[in-house]
Amino acid sequence: MSPRVGVVTFPGSLDDRDAARAVRLAGGDPVALWHGDDDLKSVDAVVLPGGFSYGDYLRCGAIARFAPVMHSLVDAAKGGLPVLGICNGFQILCESHLLPGALTRNDSLHFVCRDQRLRIEDTSSTWTSDYAAGQEIVIPLKNGEGGYVADEATLDMLEGEGRVIARYLEVNPNGSRRDIAGIRNERGNVVGLMPHPEHAVEELTGPSIDGLPFFTSVLTSLVNA
């Protein structure tokens, strides 16, 4: 049986369908999860998709953090459940304190939408193990508040522990400190990423299929577990 990967839909989520499709193309069984339901339906992993949960009111991810599904998810993530937060999902993971730091308005003040080159910096996480260390990929990026910030001590800690999983190449699109595009927690089961691998899983619809390994990585780790 294929591993079951939950995709949470919040009011204002946009990329939940693409995330579910990416899971399916990678060989997994996508399971729809609902923000208002604290039942994780016994899934083996969870994707928090991109979009504008609760209209980005207050701060991006600030209200989603208190949704019933997040109560269950925070505990499960602390227990080792693999969780990938993409874009708004990354913002929710930071607001939930599952990942350190925060995402702030792009330094350009413009919403940025482009195919972005990244370097995969860490392949020890549950979501990046199918990449080669140092591999360069191109996947879509689209955000208005994607500037990753944290204090210097936290940035040094993330770098020192190899917890920066991906970095922007060529252009830093949003003013992220140290060109950080994605990070992981200490254990490696929780990953937050500002660009969108779920939009780069098929030649027909994406700039590449470079995003697919995020989804095959977690399936590989679940099957081998």
Next chain:
Amino acid sequence: MARVVVDVMLKPEILDPQGRAVQGALGRLGLSGVTDVRQGKQFVIDIDGDLEGDRYELMHTLAEELLSNPVIEDYTMRVVEEAS
């Protein structure tokens, strides 16, 4: 009846691109000498009854955990009106 005012500002070390854009506009509109602009949020919260003891503490907690993000923001909270 109590009125609570919570002001939330980005920490001084966090870049505020919106404030910077406003600073530029002020200069373009003829106001010289503007050295810095920071943009924040203000919440005005009216509450029935007195805001004392545990409720006051909870308001502080929520100002820190919901209304602001302590990673990037500071908040100040004050009770401005306590007429019943």
